[in-house]
Amino acid sequence: MTLEQVFQKIRKQERMTREEGLALLQRGDLLDLAEAANEVRFRINPDPRVTFVIDTNPNYTNVCTIDCIFCAFYRHPGESGEYTHSVDDLIAKFKEAAARGVTTVLLQGGVNPALPLSYYLELVERTVREVPSIHPHFFSTSEVLGMAEVSGFSVPEVLAQLWDAGLRTLPGGGAEILSDRVKRKISSRKGTSADWLHVMREAHRIGYKSTATMMYGHLEQDEDIIDHLEVVRALQDEYHGFTAFVPWSFKPGNTPLEKIIPHYATPTRYLQILALSRLYLDNVPHIQASWFSEGKKVGQIALHFGADDFGGTLQEENVHAAANFVNTTDTEECIRMIHDAGFEAAQRNTVYEILNVYPPPAEAA
Amino acid sequence: MDITFRDKELGPVWAKVQKGERLSLEDGLILYRTPDIIGLGKMAHTVQKSRSGDGVYFVLNQKIEHTNICVLSCKFCDFAVKKGAAGAYEMTARDVLDRLTPDIKEVHITGGMPADWPWERYLDLVESVHRTLPDADVKAFTAVEIDFFHKKFRMSIEEVLRQLKAAGVRTMPGGGAEVFSERVRKQLFNQKIGAKGWLEVHRTAHRLGIPTNSTMLYGHIETIEERLQHMMKLRELQDETGGFLTFIPLAFQPGATGIKPSHRHTSAIDDLKTIAVSRLMLDNFPHIKAYWVMLTEEVAGVALNFGADDMDGTVGGEKIAHDAGAISPMSLKKDQIIRIIRAAGKIPVERDVYYNPLHLHAERVIGKIPYLNSIAFHAHLHVPGYKVLPVKPRRMGMLSEKGMIDAGLFSVMNYVEQAEQLEPIGYGLATRDQVKSVMLFSKEGWRDLDGKRIGIIDDTATSVRLLRVLLEKKYGITARFERLHGGVNDHSGLDAVLLIGDEALRHQKTGLAGFDLIYDLASEWYEWQKLPFVFAVWAAKRSLPAESKAQITRALEASLEKSNEDLAGIAGASGRRLGLTEMETVEYLTGFNYRLGEREWEAITRFAGMVRELEQPEGQVPERNDLPGSRM
Numbered sequence: 001m002t003l004e005q006v007f008q009k010i011r012k013q014e015r016m017t018r019e020e021g022l023a024l025l026q027r028g029d030l031l032d033l034a035e036a037a038n039e040v041r042f043r044i045n046p047d048p049r050v051t052f053v054i055d056t057n058p059n060y061t062n063v064c065t066i067d068c069i070f071c072a073f074y075r076h077p078g079e080s081g082e083y084t085h086s087v088d089d090l091i092a093k094f095k096e097a098a099a100r101g102v103t104t105v106l107l108q109g110g111v112n113p114a115l116p117l118s119y120y121l122e123l124v125e126r127t128v129r130e131v132p133s134i135h136p137h138f139f140s141t142s143e144v145l146g147m148a149e150v151s152g153f154s155v156p157e158v159l160a161q162l163w164d165a166g167l168r169t170l171p172g173g174g175a176e177i178l179s180d181r182v183k184r185k186i187s188s189r190k191g192t193s194a195d196w197l198h199v200m201r202e203a204h205r206i207g208y209k210s211t212a213t214m215m216y217g218h219l220e221q222d223e224d225i226i227d228h229l230e231v232v233r234a235l236q237d238e239y240h241g242f243t244a245f246v247p248w249s250f251k252p253g254n255t256p257l258e259k260i261i262p263h264y265a266t267p268t269r270y271l272q273i274l275a276l277s278r279l280y281l282d283n284v285p286h287i288q289a290s291w292f293s294e295g296k297k298v299g300q301i302a303l304h305f306g307a308d309d310f311g312g313t314l315q316e317e318n319v320h321a322a323a324n325f326v327n328t329t330d331t332e333e334c335i336r337m338i339h340d341a342g343f344e345a346a347q348r349n350t351v352y353e354i355l356n357v358y359p360p361p362a363e364a365a
Numbered sequence: 366m367d368i369t370f371r372d373k374e375l376g377p378v379w380a381k382v383q384k385g386e387r388l389s390l391e392d393g394l395i396l397y398r399t400p401d402i403i404g405l406g407k408m409a410h411t412v413q414k415s416r417s418g419d420g421v422y423f424v425l426n427q428k429i430e431h432t433n434i435c436v437l438s439c440k441f442c443d444f445a446v447k448k449g450a451a452g453a454y455e456m457t458a459r460d461v462l463d464r465l466t467p468d469i470k471e472v473h474i475t476g477g478m479p480a481d482w483p484w485e486r487y488l489d490l491v492e493s494v495h496r497t498l499p500d501a502d503v504k505a506f507t508a509v510e511i512d513f514f515h516k517k518f519r520m521s522i523e524e525v526l527r528q529l530k531a532a533g534v535r536t537m538p539g540g541g542a543e544v545f546s547e548r549v550r551k552q553l554f555n556q557k558i559g560a561k562g563w564l565e566v567h568r569t570a571h572r573l574g575i576p577t578n579s580t581m582l583y584g585h586i587e588t589i590e591e592r593l594q595h596m597m598k599l600r601e602l603q604d605e606t607g608g609f610l611t612f613i614p615l616a617f618q619p620g621a622t623g624i625k626p627s628h629r630h631t632s633a634i635d636d637l638k639t640i641a642v643s644r645l646m647l648d649n650f651p652h653i654k655a656y657w658v659m660l661t662e663e664v665a666g667v668a669l670n671f672g673a674d675d676m677d678g679t680v681g682g683e684k685i686a687h688d689a690g691a692i693s694p695m696s697l698k699k700d701q702i703i704r705i706i707r708a709a710g711k712i713p714v715e716r717d718v719y720y721n722p723l724h725l726h727a728e729r730v731i732g733k734i735p736y737l738n739s740i741a742f743h744a745h746l747h748v749p750g751y752k753v754l755p756v757k758p759r760r761m762g763m764l765s766e767k768g769m770i771d772a773g774l775f776s777v778m779n780y781v782e783q784a785e786q787l788e789p790i791g792y793g794l795a796t797r798d799q800v801k802s803v804m805l806f807s808k809e810g811w812r813d814l815d816g817k818r819i820g821i822i823d824d825t826a827t828s829v830r831l832l833r834v835l836l837e838k839k840y841g842i843t844a845r846f847e848r849l850h851g852g853v854n855d856h857s858g859l860d861a862v863l864l865i866g867d868e869a870l871r872h873q874k875t876g877l878a879g880f881d882l883i884y885d886l887a888s889e890w891y892e893w894q895k896l897p898f899v900f901a902v903w904a905a906k907r908s909l910p911a912e913s914k915a916q917i918t919r920a921l922e923a924s925l926e927k928s929n930e931d932l933a934g935i936a937g938a939s940g941r942r943l944g945l946t947e948m949e950t951v952e953y954l955t956g957f958n959y960r961l962g963e964r965e966w967e968a969i970t971r972f973a974g975m976v977r978e979l980e981q982p983e984g985q986v987p988e989r990n991d992l993p994g995s996r997m
Binding site for chain 1: 368369371400402403404406407410632633634635636637661663664666667669670671701704705708709710749
């Protein structure tokens with residue numbers, strides 16, 4: 001098959017095979033990918049608009065027993081520098097965030113075996129009740145699995161209890177690369193690809209929405225990236241629970257993997273993968289550009305490579321910071337970056353409903 | 366090449382580019398204002414590939430800022446201080462030498478302008494570097510500094526440049542151009558020379574055979590129109606002199622300069638647009654530079670698919686860490702540049718100060734001769750798994766000696782010299798009668814050239830030998846050959862100049878000032894030997910698998926066939942840039958024979974034999990009858 005045939009299929013809105021996806025990733029010219037990704041982006045999201053969410057990304061604990069070699073954030077139980085916040089402390093934090101205009105709290109933590117299920121349920125229930133302007137976007141699949149293990153309930157049971165407490169969306173982290181060959185090497189105790197998909201499938205069945213992420217640029221091969229896109233697309237066909245797909249590159253600073261992978265992947269690679277994601281995931285409504293993990297300039301460029309969402313303003317973030325990778329912004333700058341990239345900016349909530357629209361200034365060059 | 370534009374306004378501009386027509390200010394505005402970044406990028410990338418193939422150039426260089434003391438006070442500068450101020454420094458020639466390592470190929474010297482340095486101190490600085498590091502070339506002093514020397518030391522600009530050239534300056538950086546707008550100059554840097562002064566310094570440098578860079582500082586208070594006018598002024602001077610090597614858009618760094626109240630950096634979109642627009646506007650510039658120091662490494666890497674074919678170099682500002690025992694930051698940086706260029710899908714080409722390739726950090730490279738005469742081979746050449754690099758003939762031979770070219774159109778003498786490693790694959794570049802692209806521009810008739818000085822273009826490996834064969838064997842005289850350097854040259858003092866390829870073609874039309882006689886060497890050969898002359902031979906590394914050789918041969922045949930269907934279509938635009946009409950271009954191309962037959966091999970053997978006789982004993986030409994491939 002030639003690349004031209006693949007691009008023609010895309011134009012005819014036909015679904016791409018794994019082999020075709022791999023050919024695009026390995027042989028596609030960067031701007032040919034971008035051109036096709038833009039076509040699909042404007043077919044699915046026709047407005048020249050880029051959305052963002054005002055959010056914060058605190059952590060309730062850094063205690064973790066999983067030992068992923070790509071992580072610089074976690075501490076073992078009893079190790080110096082470990083912390084676990086009380087529900088009261090977190091609620092106070094959320095109230096402060098709400099006062100600053102935050103609408104979404106993306107809350108994740110280590111997998112801390114000392115925390116009972118009741119801690120999580122109380123946290124959700126009190127957030128919904130006491131800070132109603134905040135949408136709780138809590139707990140990655142690894143944490144849900146941890147709750148199941150600690151409580152003895154099944155994953156569907158844990159998810160049902162969290163739903164009853166008021167949780168409606170899950171963040172898509174912890175997917176890393178959905179290839180067991182790679183997962184065994186970088187996060188052997190974090191669960192298999194099947195575990196991540198199981199939690200997501202059960203959540204989507206109940207009615208949860210979530211994002212899906214992908215972390216690349218470590219030990220994976222091109223085929224693993226295609227595998228990842230393939231399983232996300234297949235699960236999405238079942239319940240259409242994914243709101244957005246968010247790829248980002250591994251940041252080696254302060255992690256055990258740094259010795260093997262000293263650099264993070266180049267922006268060119270990021271843009272290729274982002275465009276390919278838009279092309280492959282024909283059933284996922286949004287692709288998120290990550291100004292935060294790739295830098296502001298590359299984040300802006302990414303908006304022309306198939307992404308229609310700029311992620312969150314991330315008022316607090318600790319995981320990348322632990323890897324010495326720090327980017328910060330504010331709402332004003334976020335809107336300006338979107339305008340400078342040539343788009344209308346729109347504030348959204350966690351489930352991609354538009355809250356405010358900011359048209360570009362009249363004389364934007 | 367078809368591009369699907371989201372912004373339909375780009376279509377007519379692209380049509381002009383494809384026809385080789387020059388873009389206007391209005392075209393530039395359409396490009397700058399388009400929301401279709403990808404369409405714009407693809408246009409620029411297509412032009413980039415037609416110039417540089419898959420190559421991206423970088424140099425191992427060291428920037429030297431010999432002092433930060435400056436009599437000027439430009440508003441956008443964070444660097445300059447007054448003498449005696451805290452942090453003021455002045456380097457001696459010794460200090461400068463201490464910063465240089467033997468692997469450096471370009472020493473970039475520019476700095477503040479102190480009131481009390483004598484002229485000799487600058488000359489001494491250049492001379493010491495030149496003397497101490499013979500493998501490195503000095504790129505020194507911006508037009509602003511040259512103008513300062515001119516005023517302070519009461520010498521003409523020409524005299525300043527002559528003395529610097531004699532001391533060892535090879536090329537000049539492009540700084541100090543800022544933006545060619547009187548409005549902006551009055552507000553931001555009214556003590557600096559304006560457009561006229563800057564252009565005059567560069568014009569003079571080009572006349573003296575000093576190639577230069579050019580820059581544009583953007584992202585402060587200038588308008589889009591002012592940026593485009595700036596590019597157009599550079600384009601005009603380039604038409605006149607051909608002396609610019611590269612154009613470097615410099616993104617303004619707000620720092621603490623206080624020009625912009627909001628202290629904003631340029632957006633990545635503006636950066637990429639500026640790279641792409643300049644590639645399209647500056648149709649006569651060989652290179653466009655993504656200067657990573659200003660753009661960030663990230664944006665510079667992306668720019669390599671938006672029109673930029675030049676990553677500057679290692680810059681080497683990390684001497685302090687090196688002294689502290691760090692592993693060589695120079696080579697670390699080099700690795701990083703190579704990594705970025707490779708990730709962009711390009712060939713990292715390590716270069717010298719004139720952009721001659723020294724080292725390719727890539728595998729599976731096909732070399733193409735970047736002349737109009739071989740366009741039929743390349744216009745539709747696509748060999749899956751291989752990258753293509755345009756390289757001038759003699760330089761291709763040098764890279765091939767290092768094993769860095771897998772297949773290519775080789776200058777015939779390089780092929781003969783490397784016949785043990787190279788296997789011909791049936792094609793080549795041979796004359797039918799006249800060739801018009803190997804020309805001797807002379808002040809004297811053939812017989813009066815005895816003992817005279819002849820300048821030889823850097824590109825040639827075979828034509829220089831053909832000239833010698835003609836002089837010594839046909840006319841019975843000898844002359845002194847002097848190798849010219851890449852880029853513009855000063856031809857004064859020479860009695861004749863040998864040019865090949867597009868340079869010969871261009872000057873055949875316009876003439877070369879002062880050299881009234883023009884000889885076509887292939888015609889001279891034909892009249893004498895009654896044989897065609899073969900300039901180049903397609904060959905592949907013998908070590909290449911047979912299947913790869915077959916794959917390349919098939920691709921060449923397919924490209925030739927397709928090209929011959931529409932010579933005007935593939936070559937019209939390139940011909941126009943050399944001043945040829947479409948008819949002249951087609952006529953020129955049909956004067957070549959691309960398939961080597963018996964008569965061509967006979968010609969190669971005879972010519973190689975003559976060269977061998979002249980170059981004994983050091984020549985490495987094989988015996989007359991055992992040239993590999995001569996059976997074909």
